[in-house]
Amino acid sequence: MPVHDEMRDEGAVRPHYERFQHWLGRQGGETMTRKRAEADLLFRRVGITFAVNGDLSGTERLIPFDLIPRIIPADEWTLLDSGLRQRVKALNLFLHDVYHERNIVRAGVIPAEQVYTNAQYRPEMQGIDVPLGVYALVAGIDIVRDGRDGAFYVLEDNLRVPSGVSYMLENRKMMMRLFPDLFVQHRIAPVAHYPDLLLDTLRSVAPTGVDEPNVVVLTPGMYNSAYFEHTFLAQQMGVELVEGTDLFVEDNYVFMRTTQGPRRVDVIYRRIDDDFLDPLAFRADSALGVPGLLTAYRAGRVSLANAMGTGVADDKSIYPYVPDMIRFYLGEQPILNNVPTWQCRKPDDLAYTLAHLPELVVKEVHGAGGYGMLVGPAATRGEIEAFRTRLLARPSNYISQPTLALSACPTFVDAGIAPRHIDLRPFVLSGRTVRMVAGGLTRVALKEGSLVVNSSQGGGTKDTWVLE
Amino acid sequence: MLSRTADHLFWMARYMERAENTARMLDINLKERLLPGSGDSEARGLRAMLRISELEPAFDARHKAMTRESVLNFLVADPDNPSSIYSCLLAARENARAVRGTLTTEWWETLNDTWLQFAGQLRGDELSAHPDTLFEWVKFRSHLSRGVMLGTALQDDALFFTQLGTFLERADNTARILDVRFVEVDDPDSRSAARQLEDFYYWTSILSSVSALEIYRKVYRDVVTPARVVELLILNQQMPRSLLASLDGVCTNLALLTTGTSREVERTAGKLRAELLYSDLRQIFSIGVHTFLTQFLARVYELGNQVASAYLMLPVG
Numbered sequence: 001m002p003v004h005d006e007m008r009d010e011g012a013v014r015p016h017y018e019r020f021q022h023w024l025g026r027q028g029g030e031t032m033t034r035k036r037a038e039a040d041l042l043f044r045r046v047g048i049t050f051a052v053n054g055d056l057s058g059t060e061r062l063i064p065f066d067l068i069p070r071i072i073p074a075d076e077w078t079l080l081d082s083g084l085r086q087r088v089k090a091l092n093l094f095l096h097d098v099y100h101e102r103n104i105v106r107a108g109v110i111p112a113e114q115v116y117t118n119a120q121y122r123p124e125m126q127g128i129d130v131p132l133g134v135y136a137l138v139a140g141i142d143i144v145r146d147g148r149d150g151a152f153y154v155l156e157d158n159l160r161v162p163s164g165v166s167y168m169l170e171n172r173k174m175m176m177r178l179f180p181d182l183f184v185q186h187r188i189a190p191v192a193h194y195p196d197l198l199l200d201t202l203r204s205v206a207p208t209g210v211d212e213p214n215v216v217v218l219t220p221g222m223y224n225s226a227y228f229e230h231t232f233l234a235q236q237m238g239v240e241l242v243e244g245t246d247l248f249v250e251d252n253y254v255f256m257r258t259t260q261g262p263r264r265v266d267v268i269y270r271r272i273d274d275d276f277l278d279p280l281a282f283r284a285d286s287a288l289g290v291p292g293l294l295t296a297y298r299a300g301r302v303s304l305a306n307a308m309g310t311g312v313a314d315d316k317s318i319y320p321y322v323p324d325m326i327r328f329y330l331g332e333q334p335i336l337n338n339v340p341t342w343q344c345r346k347p348d349d350l351a352y353t354l355a356h357l358p359e360l361v362v363k364e365v366h367g368a369g370g371y372g373m374l375v376g377p378a379a380t381r382g383e384i385e386a387f388r389t390r391l392l393a394r395p396s397n398y399i400s401q402p403t404l405a406l407s408a409c410p411t412f413v414d415a416g417i418a419p420r421h422i423d424l425r426p427f428v429l430s431g432r433t434v435r436m437v438a439g440g441l442t443r444v445a446l447k448e449g450s451l452v453v454n455s456s457q458g459g460g461t462k463d464t465w466v467l468e
Numbered sequence: 469m470l471s472r473t474a475d476h477l478f479w480m481a482r483y484m485e486r487a488e489n490t491a492r493m494l495d496i497n498l499k500e501r502l503l504p505g506s507g508d509s510e511a512r513g514l515r516a517m518l519r520i521s522e523l524e525p526a527f528d529a530r531h532k533a534m535t536r537e538s539v540l541n542f543l544v545a546d547p548d549n550p551s552s553i554y555s556c557l558l559a560a561r562e563n564a565r566a567v568r569g570t571l572t573t574e575w576w577e578t579l580n581d582t583w584l585q586f587a588g589q590l591r592g593d594e595l596s597a598h599p600d601t602l603f604e605w606v607k608f609r610s611h612l613s614r615g616v617m618l619g620t621a622l623q624d625d626a627l628f629f630t631q632l633g634t635f636l637e638r639a640d641n642t643a644r645i646l647d648v649r650f651v652e653v654d655d656p657d658s659r660s661a662a663r664q665l666e667d668f669y670y671w672t673s674i675l676s677s678v679s680a681l682e683i684y685r686k687v688y689r690d691v692v693t694p695a696r697v698v699e700l701l702i703l704n705q706q707m708p709r710s711l712l713a714s715l716d717g718v719c720t721n722l723a724l725l726t727t728g729t730s731r732e733v734e735r736t737a738g739k740l741r742a743e744l745l746y747s748d749l750r751q752i753f754s755i756g757v758h759t760f761l762t763q764f765l766a767r768v769y770e771l772g773n774q775v776a777s778a779y780l781m782l783p784v785g
Binding site for chain 2: 044045046235240242245256258
């Protein structure tokens with residue numbers, strides 16, 4: 001099966017990689033090895049490490065960083081940019097709609113039970129007006145390029161607490177430190193202003209009447225796998241990084257405990273899932289949240305980013321309907337493709353899925369992080385049969401999709417430079433307007449032939465260049 | 469600033485200072501071995517070191533025999549001893565990690581790198597091969613973290629809480645280093661000539677362990693006597709590691725942090741400082757140096773509690 005290679009087209013170097021290829025040709029293998037060691041050392045010293053779920057030893061690991069950038073030419077980025085804006089606008093309109101008028105359900109575009117019996121739907125949010133009507137202020141949209149037709153597909157919309165943006169920023173910093181000459185030779189769109197855009201977006205949703213909002217970042221704490229990113233963003237924005245125990249609610253206002261006494265909090269960029277936000281309302285066993293937060297939030301005294309209840313729009317059972325949403329709310333044709341999806345809750349789709357398991361990717365509707373999924377072509381017969389049993393036990397818990405032959409990008413591996421599969425996660429900020437930095441996080445599956453790019457499963461990252 | 473952040477900074481600084489002072493104390497012990505003396509005196513020295521850090525029971529629970537190796541390992545590399553240099557550098561780093569957004573990048577990287585390098589040196593057997601180099605290294609990493617803080621950090625509450633931690637811990641640690649000898653006898657000047665000669669080398673090494681030998685020469689231009697060492701390390705306001713200078717640091721930073729709830733802790737600190745300021749040697753010797761230091765340590769401990777309740781404690785919600 002031919003695979004779309006980001007750098008080469010049937011052997012010839014694509015125009016947007018020419019300059020880089022020329023540069024790379026002049027670097028010795030030894031230089032690259034030395035630069036990679038230098039990058040490792042720097043990442044470790046800066047402490048850009050993550051903890052792996054299920055690894056109780058608490059060892060910190062580096063996300064492998066690859067020295068060869070993923071380069072996106074200007075015209076492709078223009079397409080991605082408009083497609084992403086369109087998609088995120090529609091998703092936010094959908095969220096507002098399902099918690100208010102429910103037009104899309106009444107019009108019969110999306111079945112009611114798909115929305116209202118969804119575990120991610122928050123009845124507490126019905127009729128609540130969030131500032132600017134925007135729910136997903138920060139969205140991380142996973143995009144892949146199909147290896148056969150070369151077209152971009154949206155794989156997943158992450159609208160809850162998408163992470164990875166710190167790696168986008170740190171990877172760029174690292175590349176500029178290691179190879180400054182490359183940046184002189186290329187015109188690469190900068191990304192370093194992302195924290196400014198983020199802060200501006202967060203400030204734009206301050207509760208009414210608050211002119212100088214106190215914005216904070218809420219983290220589950222230093223043992224969370226994304227803790228580095230939480231501290232990084234708080235520091236870059238110049239705001240406090242708080243844990244649940246630092247906050248308390250009084251008279252429906254949220255305060256943080258400071259050495260100078262209580263100080264009011266207006267906007268919380270929370271990096272904690274809905275379920276853990278308020279032990280009084282959701283999981284009583286949660287030590288991460290703030291008792292009473294939901295009431296304060298519903299009263300409009302504090303803003304959350306993202307809003308509560310965004311999960312209903314990025315759920316895999318809703319995903320197949322996003323193109324319909326775009327048509328319904330915006331009256332436009334979707335610019336970016338959806339991956340064809342079979343919903344196993346439908347008998348026909350289930351039958352098709354069962355008959356084609358070795359070719360398909362089967363995912364849990366609520367899963368994330370590459371856990372609990374079957375990649376048919378990479379699975380053994382035994383794994384497929386075990387999965388079949390799980391699928392039959394709860395068909396509605398699964399969707400299936402054709403296995404996309406993800407495009408590949410040259411990657412510096414032990415054996416030298418070889419193509420490895422990649423995806424892309426750009427970050428879309430929605431406040432008064434929709435804004436993005438040109439770029440995103442490119443993740444790369446370092447194992448030969450592997451399609452799983454998640455860092456928890458041995459994936460690495462690359463710097464992502466959008467050429468101007 | 470967040471109370472939790474202040475708490476992490478305060479303890480980050482205390483642990484780093486404690487690591488430094490433990491290294492300093494161990495260095496004296498190492499130097500003492502170079503002098504002719506009985507095996508008896510070495511065992512006495514080791515035990516005094518443990519006693520002064522209030523670690524004797526913890527050590528005895530874990531080790532049958534008191535050898536130089538076992539004590540060294542316990543105080544330097546034992547992860548189960550919360551006061552070992554290993555634990556201190558790890559705790560300093562973990563506290564820093566919890567508030568790394570508050571620290572400047574260079575500051576955080578210094579603490580992180582100190583921990584990573586220290587762990588590497590232990591793995592590389594530096595402790596048994598070159599303990600003196602290792603202690604020197606720990607001391608210099610502490611200098612470095614202080615320097616990077618002063619050279620890069622905004623002069624705000626974060627800096628004041630950090631310095632508060634440093635000075636409070638230093639007051640405690642200098643008192644303990646000084647107390648090692650007085651645990652045994654209160655008036656060293658009254659002892660036999662042989663013991664006094666041994667003492668001469670001992671006090672010289674005490675002075676160099678707190679980087680005060682040259683200072684001593686400069687201040688007294690006279691032979692080293694225990695009484696003057698006591699004076700220098702307790703009462704000399706210009707000597708940066710003395711109890712009075714440490715209390716000056718505590719009071720200065722408390723004044724910069726003053727809030728509606730901090731009156732009591734400022735009073736306690738101010739009183740302790742004033743007593744040192746208007747005290748003299750005769751008074752200290754009449755109480756007995758060991759007794760004096762023991763009382764001092766209790767009051768520093770109490771001061772730490774008051775800092776916690778004034779600024780750091782999270783009210784139970």
